Amino acid sequence: MVTATGSVGESRSGAWKIAADVLDPELPVVTIADLGILRDVTEDDQGRVHVQITPTYSGCPAMETISTDLVDALTQAGYQHVDVEFVLAPAWTTDWMTDEARTKLAAYGIAPPHPRGADGTVPLTLAVRCPQCGSLDTRESSRFGSTACKSLWVCQSCREPFDHFKAL
Structure with missing residues (x-):
């Protein structure tokens, strides 16, 4: 085998x-x-x-x-x-995503998740870089986006809404 x-x-x-x-x-x-x-x-x-x-x-x-x-x-x-x-254990984490996945998501208009800290903690997300214009002047509009694993954000600079893949 x-x-x-x-x-x-x-x-x-x-x-x-x-x-x-x-x-x-x-x-x-x-x-x-x-x-x-x-x-x-x-x-x-x-x-x-x-x-x-x-x-x-x-x-x-x-x-x-x-x-x-x-x-x-x-x-x-x-x-x-x-x-x-x-397979449910160990539970999936966004740390298992490849760098290529993060790049593809950003190019598709979805802000990729931030990596977890070295101690395994999920950092508090205060701002997410807009995948359209690159601005950090963004705000969360809804904790849930197009799917439960994403949240909806709005860029204050270009005014475009976008999904952010939640760090898990």
Whole structure:
């Protein structure tokens, strides 16, 4: 059996590469690997694949769609049996997002989350850089944005609203 985790230095299987390319349905500019929710992929020589994913939060409605998309992508690639498992512990954190994910979110108009402190604390967010104009003269308009994992902010400089991915 081949295990293909996201750990640095480990080889990744073909199944891992296919799973890693699945897009997040709520944030279609980032993959589930970019977000860090793809935890593990194992495959055997008989075409069976087991995928582990972690939701960004316990009530994330996108998980069923992601599961279906994983099964579809891997089945279309020729894998005979695909099983997707939701892993809840350890809980997902925005620290698992890649730098590429943060860059893609900003380019898409969503302010990426700030990294947590070295001691694991989530810093208080007093201002968020506007992804449109770069200004820090912003304010939170609503604690909930287009999805529960984002909040709605408004830039005082360019007057544009934007989502901010909450640090978790």
